[in-house]
Amino acid sequence: xTEGKERKTEENQRYxxxxxxxxxxxxxxxxxxxxxxxLLAPEExxxxxxxxxxxxxxxxxxxxxxxxxxxxxxxxxxxEMIELxxxxxSEKEQLKRTLAxxxxxxxxxxxxxxxxxxxxxxxxxxxxxxxxxxxxQVGEGREDD
Numbered sequence: 001x002t003e004g005k006e007r008k009t010e011e012n013q014r015y016x017x018x019x020x021x022x023x024x025x026x027x028x029x030x031x032x033x034x035x036x037x038x039l040l041a042p043e044e045x046x047x048x049x050x051x052x053x054x055x056x057x058x059x060x061x062x063x064x065x066x067x068x069x070x071x072x073x074x075x076x077x078x079x080e081m082i083e084l085x086x087x088x089x090s091e092k093e094q095l096k097r098t099l100a101x102x103x104x105x106x107x108x109x110x111x112x113x114x115x116x117x118x119x120x121x122x123x124x125x126x127x128x129x130x131x132x133x134x135x136x137q138v139g140e141g142r143e144d145d
Contacts, residue, residue, distance in 0.1 A: 014043060014053040023059070024066055031062070039065055039079050072108070077101050
């Protein structure tokens with residue numbers, strides 16, 4: 001019987017805004033902003049002066065939001081992907097959209113890697129040229145001529 005009570009308590013766990021912020025290393029202002037843009041919602045409050053309380057579901061949503069931000073998705077894309085799970089219990093559409101956005105982001109990352117590799121190679125060439133000129137100016141390069 002104790003196990004059932006523990007499970008129920010865990011399922012009904014509520015978090016304050018400062019607890020959630022601390023868990024994920026964000027500010028309460030960040031969480032409030034996610035509320036403003038419709039990504040996150042606290043449990044119902046009886047009045048505006050009552051403290052916000054968040055469910056385990058809201059905690060999971062915040063985790064998804066922050067993961068999406070870390071992967072470089074826009075808040076609009078994150079909102080779309082998360083909201084699809086609310087309207088499609090099979091999650092097929094959510095998975096399709098997430099894969100499409102993910103493929104697009106991977107292509108962008110590949111492009112960035114190519115650009116950064118080219119920049120690095122160019123910088124290494126200039127570094128070598130500048131090193132060679134410096135050696136020549138201090139007389140080290142003249143011995144080889």
